[in-house]
Amino acid sequence: MSTTTYARMPGLRSRDAPRFKGKRILRFLAEYEFCATVAHLTSTQTIRQITRYCDTKSERFIESLHEYYEEDWDNFKSRLLEFYPSEEEKPYYKVDHLIKLVRKDQKLSSIEKFDNYIREFTVIATALEERKALSETD
Numbered sequence: 001m002s003t004t005t006y007a008r009m010p011g012l013r014s015r016d017a018p019r020f021k022g023k024r025i026l027r028f029l030a031e032y033e034f035c036a037t038v039a040h041l042t043s044t045q046t047i048r049q050i051t052r053y054c055d056t057k058s059e060r061f062i063e064s065l066h067e068y069y070e071e072d073w074d075n076f077k078s079r080l081l082e083f084y085p086s087e088e089e090k091p092y093y094k095v096d097h098l099i100k101l102v103r104k105d106q107k108l109s110s111i112e113k114f115d116n117y118i119r120e121f122t123v124i125a126t127a128l129e130e131r132k133a134l135s136e137t138d
Contacts, residue, residue, distance in 0.1 A: 006039055007038040009035055009039045009041070017053060018031035018035060019053055019055075020053055020055065022055065022057060025080070025081065029081075032053060036049070043071055043072060043074075047068060047076050051063060062080070065079055091127070093128055093133075094128075094133070095128060095134065097124050098121070101120060
């Protein structure tokens with residue numbers, strides 16, 4: 001006889017609880033969906049419990065959505081993402097950000113500091129390259 005055990009959703013004050021304050025919706029939803037899956041919540045339960053992990057302003061907004069009162073998590077999630085575009089989650093870098101980083105008086109006195117510099121440079125440069133915002137001279 002095998003026993004299936006289910007995890008519970010994290011307590012609201014738990015440091016492991018997902019939290020949504022109106023920003024970084026993709027990260028929040030990934031964490032929340034993981035918790036809901038592990039807890040074996042139904043689609044309806046997943047929708048109804050989401051507001052427990054939101055700030056008051058977000059909770060009010062979510063409860064105003066027609067999809068909140070339906071039983072289709074995917075439909076609810078799609079509707080929610082319409083109001084919180086994921087593009088806002090990526091920082092918008094300009095060439096000036098890269099120039100400022102390079103010109104910044106940095107004391108690269110250890111490999112750790114150099115590695116941090118390279119990571120920061122790579123993040124900004126990659127974002128600029130993706131947008132084709134760098135020229136050959138930059």
